[in-house]
Amino acid sequence: ENAPLSLSDLCREVLAMFSDRAISKGISLNFDEAKLPKFKINSDRARIRQVLVNLVGNAVKFTSRGSVNISGAYVETINQQVRISIFVTDTGVGISQSVARRLFKPFIQGDNSNTRKFGGTGLGLALSKKLGVALGGDVNLLHGEENFGCVFQFDFLAARCPGVDVHERERNHFDDVSQ
Ligand code: ADP
Numbered sequence: 001e002n003a004p005l006s007l008s009d010l011c012r013e014v015l016a017m018f019s020d021r022a023i024s025k026g027i028s029l030n031f032d033e034a035k036l037p038k039f040k041i042n043s044d045r046a047r048i049r050q051v052l053v054n055l056v057g058n059a060v061k062f063t064s065r066g067s068v069n070i071s072g073a074y075v076e077t078i079n080q081q082v083r084i085s086i087f088v089t090d091t092g093v094g095i096s097q098s099v100a101r102r103l104f105k106p107f108i109q110g111d112n113s114n115t116r117k118f119g120g121t122g123l124g125l126a127l128s129k130k131l132g133v134a135l136g137g138d139v140n141l142l143h144g145e146e147n148f149g150c151v152f153q154f155d156f157l158a159a160r161c162p163g164v165d166v167h168e169r170e171r172n173h174f175d176d177v178s179q
Pocket of ligand 1: 054058059060062090092093094095099103122123124125126149150
């Protein structure tokens with residue numbers, strides 16, 4: 001699919017899905033949208049959502065105190081194409097070096113007792129990586145240390161939607177009012 005979407009709205013929607021679980025675990029969910037595009041992008045909403053649900057779902061699952069954060073950044077490239085990175089950071093159990101090496105292989109879980117303790121299939125990250133690559137980017141573990149949480153990075157390419165961005169709209173509105 002290639003349709004207009006607001007990335008900020010989508011991130012908020014994904015976080016909202018996990019708010020009850022986060023409240024019951026006593027962890028906070030935060031969203032820093034400052035560096036995300038203020039304009040809409042043309043992309044595959046369902047696939048981006050699927051990757052975010054997996055990353056945020058894992059982050060909430062493997063965090064018992066502290067927080068889970070989504071933040072983002074984008075770099076505009078030529079021809080209205082933008083490269084976007086979304087970071088999902090948590091303060092949970094973290095990931096050891098040996099698990100990190102196998103993380104994106106199908107049916108792999110960090111610990112043999114994981115299925116019993118946390119459920120899951122060991123497929124989420126393998127699928128997320130395939131979707132990230134299909135969207136012209138990738139999904140990687142940016143930082144992971146046992147007991148010190150982790151940071152996953154989801155990159156993809158998208159097209160900038162024609163039209164004014166939020167800042168532009170606010171500026172125009174201000175100009176109108178001040179005239
Ligand atoms: P699962 O369905 O088991 O969660 P995934 O492919 O999504 O499958 O994750 C594979 C394994 O990677 C998990 O079982 C867990 O050991 C590890 N993992 C993924 N995300 C995190 C995280 N945020 N913190 C700690 N470990 C994680």
